[in-house]
Amino acid sequence: EQLGLANKADRIAGLNTMDYMREQDNPFTRLQILADLEKPPQIKFNDLATAVNTPVVEDNPLNFDMRIDFFRQSEDRVVTAFTIQTENKDLVFKDSGGAQVAQLNIFGRITSVTGRRVGVFEDAVTTTATPEELVALKDRKSAYQKAVALPPGTYKIDVIVRDINSGATGVRHVGFTVPKYDSQKLSTST
Numbered sequence: 810e811q812l813g814l815a816n817k818a819d820r821i822a823g824l825n826t827m828d829y830m831r832e833q834d835n836p837f838t839r840l841q842i843l844a845d846l847e848k849p850p851q852i853k854f855n856d857l858a859t860a861v862n863t864p865v866v867e868d869n870p871l872n873f874d875m876r877i878d879f880f881r882q883s884e885d886r887v888v889t890a891f892t893i894q895t896e897n898k899d900l901v902f903k904d905s906g907g908a909q910v911a912q913l914n915i916f917g918r919i920t921s922v923t924g925r926r927v928g929v930f931e932d933a934v935t936t937t938a939t940p941e942e943l944v945a946l947k948d949r950k951s952a953y954q955k956a957v958a959l960p961p962g963t964y965k966i967d968v969i970v971r972d973i974n975s976g977a978t979g980v981r982h983v984g985f986t987v988p989k990y991d992s993q994k995l996s997t998s999t
Contacts, residue, residue: 854916854931871979872899873970881990886958889987891917893970894952897936901974902943909943911936912973915953922963930955961989 810816832838873895880888893915900911912935919928934953938946963986971978 849929852929852931853933854914871970871972871977872896873979873981875968875981875983877966877983877985879988882958884992885960887961887987887990888956889959889985890954890956891930891966891968892952892954893968894950895970897949897951898947899977900936900951900972901977902936902938903974907939909938909940909946911951913951913953914971914973915968916970917955917966917968919957919959919964919966922965927959927964928957930957959987961987963987 833842873893876892876894878890878892880890882888895913897911900913902909902911904910912933914931914933916931917929918926921927932953932955934951936946936951963984965982965984968981968983969978970980
């Protein structure tokens with residue numbers, strides 16, 4: 810401005826942006842934002858992520874069933890559905906505001922044959938009932954399902970389920986093969 814190359818009105822109009830740059834327009838800040846967007850999400854259940862590597866031996870193991878189903882999505886992708894089911898009689902229900910609530914933390918890690926991590930999922934799941942419904946609910950089951958798109962191949966899934974109220978924990982290590990569905994042939998999934 811002192812040299813006569815710009816005037817004070819250019820500051821307000823934003824014409825001379827080299828000297829007056831916002832922090833979010835800084836190239837280093839933009840690179841940091843892009844790097845933060847591309848990194849994987851933070852794992853919430855770190856204790857479950859470390860416990861899935863070691864065999865968990867406890868006095869009160871949590872029994873659960875796991876089923877793996879496949880649905881063809883495209884030529885090179887198959888939707889793999891992981892269904893986890895627990896008996897409600899094995900869960901501990903606590904009173905929370907007049908309702909009986911059982912809480913589970915579920916953590917799963919999918920790895921390829923080479924040991925490369927293909928996917929991770931973690932969720933907090935609740936089953937809720939009124940005190941009157943609790944007796945009938947104990948005879949039923951609770952189910953959770955997570956669907957992940959995978960290319961055909963052989964994988965392993967490590968799943969750990971923990972009841973928050975009792976601390977009971979169950980672990981499953983299951984190997985599975987994602988089938989290749991030929992688009993020229995009639996085929997069915999599980």
